[in-house]
Amino acid sequence: MADSKTILILGGGVGGVATARALRKRLATTHRIVLVDRERDHVFAPSLLWLMVGKRTADAITRPLLRLARKDIDVRVGNVEHIDPDRRIVTVAGEKIAADYLVITLGADLVPDVIPGLAQAGHNFYTRSGAASLWSALRNLRAGRIVVLTAAPAYKCPAAPYEGAMLIDDSFRRQGLRDRVQIELYAAEPAPMGVAGPHVSSAVTQLLAAKGIPYHPEHQVTAVDADRKRLTFANGTEVDFDLLAYVPPHRAPAVIRDSGLTGESGWMSVDRHTLQTRWPNVFAIGDVVSIPLALGKPLPKAGVFANREAEVVAENIAHAMAGQAEPARFDGHGDCFIEIGGGKAGFGGGDFYAEPKPAVTLRQPSWRWHLGKVWVEKSWLYTKL
């Protein structure tokens, strides 16, 4: 068919699934939508925080990507090996795929190995296997010192390690064992959720204090001794632990770096409103991009942004294919639930593109926000895939 176009989406995480679904709604089935991921399964990452404290099973938060085939989306399981953005030709498991439009949403690589000993010593709860192994370890621990660690100052979902520490607290309270475990949070960053502003940081710090979780910011881990169960920090501090739960350092996916697609930030650069890269008809969204904000830090990496960016890109591709010029614009708005345990969550959000700094508010924790997160989880897992 002469007028049939191929839209190739790299990545089947939040951004990829949202883009594919939004495009399919807008485009006739004469146009091919191809989605590529190296994994067969899509995991709803916000629920990893419930998996790590036994409130979900791995299966309950996972869906096969191939389900998208029911929506006329052509799913390919394979490793993206090379991207030629000038010609929009992508190599997937040795096969070249040509695209009229390319949407790159490959997320972030998690690289615990850059900190010696880290991967051997602890549980990486940013992965499904790490969150599951953390729960196995937590349920067998009857006393001791648990350290929740951020191994680099910038990572996706800036609330997650703070939520994780509070959910661990909740888990031990429910078992009546809280007075037998110490839970401490060592963070590489200077304050929780710094881009959201000092009032949000201070509210989260107070929540930790109220739960008896000592907080140690500006502690950059440099090495972990897995045998002695000891952390060493750049400031010379050494800390022993019985159980370590960590957020690993992140970096742009290997194929993005190897294909020369990173900008000065080490991530992909895009127009902050249209998510267009410098290559025609090539877009990038989600964690793989870095969008600088006026306050000097980038837009946080979060699914809520990947999802909204996907809508904008889908709209603009559909408009371009229909010969319409007026582009949709991503406006930097986003929000998130902050689980604090006890069936409650806070809710923070606002305009991250506001200048000179983001205008973000944090609502008081309540059971309503917790139910809000449950609703988002269910609607994602049951309506998107």
Ligand SMILES: Cc1cc2nc3c(=O)[nH]c(=O)nc-3n(C[C@H](O)[C@H](O)[C@H](O)COP(=O)(O)OP(=O)(O)OC[C@H]3O[C@@H](n4cnc5c(N)ncnc54)[C@H](O)[C@@H]3O)c2cc1C
């Ligand atoms: C514990 C946790 C809790 C979170 N909670 C929240 C929350 O409450 N709210 C929120 O907004 N965000 C949250 N996030 C963040 C959110 O999950 C991410 O920001 C979001 O998934 C980013 O979407 P993405 O499409 O950019 O990347 P991803 O969803 O990470 O998708 C990238 C995809 O690309 C694939 N891929 C990578 N490289 C290749 C390759 N070479 N070949 C083939 N496939 C490849 C990967 O397999 C992956 O499926 C949380 C994250 C974690 C870990």
